[in-house]
Amino acid sequence: MNKLELIGTDTYVYYEKLPSGLDIYLLPYQNKNNYFMSYFTKFGSVNLEFVPNGEKKFIKVPEGIAHFLEHKMFEQEDGEAPFEFFAKSGTGCNASTGFKATRYIVYGTNDLEENLEYLLKYINNPYFTDENVEKEKGIIAEEIKMYDDNPEWVLTEEVQKALFKNHPIRNDIAGYIDTIEKITKEQLYQCYNTFYQPSNMGLVIGGNFEPNEVIDIIKNNTYLKDKTKTQLPKVKDVIEPLKVNKSFVEIPFHNVTNPKAGYAIKLPIKGMSKEKLYEYNIYIGMILNILFGSSSKFREDMMSNNLLNSLILERTIVDDYLIITFWIESNDPKTLIKKIKEQFDHCQISEEEINRCKKVWISSEVIMTDNIEITVDNIINDLIEYGNIIPDKITVIRNMNLEKLNKIRKKFDFENSSTVILLPEENEQVTS
């Protein structure tokens, strides 16, 4: 096992890659009663075309299958649901599916070892039948309908659709009522056998434990012991142009009272090394934070002029692109977006502002490590986005400087952007 420090935070990580390719990361904490474990696979809603393990040809599976599979992992042949097992020790369990990964989490204060063994057992023993697949369709249909009433969720989906022409990130994570209807147990096994292989998975655990004891449990686990290393899943490459699918969309929505908008920009990052990408990403983050964050003049002015109610900035990596999104609540999103561009072009950034931002970010890195769940999640995010954990974030932040920031800023291009606005339905009647 290797040991490294999350620099500047008094937090240590032990890690090892098992011969099967499974990545293990352990974060021992003193002074905590709780633990949090997350077993994940790099299989998300975007993985719709791939070569199944042991086969040669690409297949296409219905939208929403990764999420469906996540639900069905909770079926066990012996009839005892994972919920039931974990409940015996008062332990919680859950799962979530994103664009790029599915995570299975277990959290509690009791019986860490037994629960870890069980987590490994249940994820490595799928049990799909025609009946249990059928039964799930009603439940997931209700989940989809629940999200269809949620304006923030719908807005997120519409922004992806406007921004991307070909990339499967265009699809809703849970799929659609008609696509989940088509899902069969055979397809679920195909996905499982392809993506739930150790080389495509990782396990991250934080809590009050002795790392050597926990790694032994993992190494000696019956269900992991015999696993051999397989090739990484072969997923169909998508050719996604830099040009956006639609640059402007306005949607009257049944459940919104004040306009909400997403303004997203596509920045090319193809060919960038992972280190470069990390650095580039946080520089972009810093520029946006200084220009549009809580201490920016922009925000103050826009709020005083009654043009802004809420503004949240987000950055995500989607294959060859870094996506920047401004999530906006405003009575006049169009004007606000115009102002955002103007601000970006005209506003200077000072050394002082950079130093303040660094101070805040470094402090936040330290504060975050107090929370086991957040720390485990951050490690998984790094593994998914960069293929590695980044233990020296604080050092990278410390080294940021104005010269480099200005260089990156100069190349920033608003050209490829999409605006999506959700409007109250009455507005539609007024204009039509």
Next chain:
Amino acid sequence: MQYRKVELGSYNLHMIKTDRFKTVNVQIILSDKIKKEDITKRNFLSDILTYSCKKYKTKRDLSIASQDLYAASVYSTSYRLGNYYNTDINLYFLNEKYSEKGMTEKSMEFLSEIIFNPNVENNKFDSNSFNIIKNNMRIQIESVKEDTRKYSMIRMLENMDKTMPYSYHGFGYIEDLEKITEESLYEYYKELIRSSNVEIFVIGDIDFNQIERIVREQFKFNVYKKKKENPTIIHNKVRSIAKKVVEEDDINQSKLTIGCKLKDLTEFERNYVLTIYNIILGGGSESLLFKNVREKHSLCYYISSSSNKVDNLLIISSGIAKNNFKKALSLIKKEMKNIELGNFSEEAILQAKIRYNSILDEIYDYPNQIISAYYASIILGVDFPDVRKKKIMEVTKEDIMKLSKKVKMDTIYLLGGIDKDE
């Protein structure tokens, strides 16, 4: 963990020393009897105090000041606790070990500025801050329907009894908002600072003497001492046949909310038996409701129950297709009946107890939860977590069955209903 309480005239300082956290957390709780007409004003005040102050006249200045304190964070929340309405003003900042010497004093000073030197000139709050907050509050109030689950809860409580505090809108009222002026808000500020019950909590790797000195110097609340009353709500009527209200709405998923009143609970029932009853009925994925309504009948994605011992209420919430309303309701009633009849296992009781004890253990992993545990013991007379861990083990199956007869389904509300309900 060490605890020290200091009585500072009309208010109390509670200090908890622990090396479990890298931050120091401060919570100032201002509490007063709830008045419906004051809720909007109070929310307004709680927002504006943390938006700007005399020293930092704009949100921007205030943000910069907090960032310079190594990302110290100030935020406030207002919420109802039974018959009382509380405003918490919170601060957390890095332990000096991770920032620099002197930051404890400076961060506490920052909080003191925010509370005691608001952005007021000529007995009026600053108009710019005032208008921004007002506008944001208006939007918040208007957009309440966007969260259909929450809206269904509000409508259920209004239908239950719109004269009772549990039905008051925690986000405020448009009519009241329009009446608030820069002057009237300042009048209300002075009243709040003078007349609330005040408790101050500080938790972290702290020096008791230093914190006490800073609080004595910086936090000069001059409130007149009032008799503390129990905030628990007692129902004066319980419907023998539940009121059923179905409202149409253009939404994809109908939201079912069921309110049950709890009548004549003993202290032990309220603090212990109710907890176990709720976990077994709808407290998680192991519960009767989840297993039957979701897993067995595929009627919903979520279904859960939650109990509120201060309001004496138990509330069940689910998202369903509108034509499954009758079916879902009868399944819910059936599971409640099953508890009354004792159709649940000893194992389920034991698991609920273990789950509860695990939740209690986790309290010590989060500074705000530790503060809440202390506050609950002061205000509600709730036992400390270590005592609770022992007492919960005393709950028996008979206790749960006995309690179940005191859970009275009172109001059934469906948002987005009708069509063809079979």
